[in-house]
Amino acid sequence: MEYFERMKAIREDNDLKQSDVANMLSIKQQQYSEYERGLRLIPITYLKDFCQQLNISPEYILGFTDNPKKLPKR
Numbered sequence: 001m002e003y004f005e006r007m008k009a010i011r012e013d014n015d016l017k018q019s020d021v022a023n024m025l026s027i028k029q030q031q032y033s034e035y036e037r038g039l040r041l042i043p044i045t046y047l048k049d050f051c052q053q054l055n056i057s058p059e060y061i062l063g064f065t066d067n068p069k070k071l072p073k074r
Helices: 003-013 018-025 029-036 044-054
Strands: none
Touching: 003 018, 003 029, 003 044, 018 029, 018 044
16 A cells, blocks of 8 residues: 555544645645645655644554554653
């Protein structure tokens, strides 16, 4: 599974629309849609924010693990 497919699955698992995630990242919905469909590479800063906002490990999104473990509390 590609990282953008994992992003979509996590978004859907959290019952969020693309526009919800776009608002979290302070970007336009169309821009987020292109990231999620794999048409554009997501910048690392947005990926970091995505993981923090949805409490998902970046290792899961990037495919290093199949365990979507939660991030440790700061």
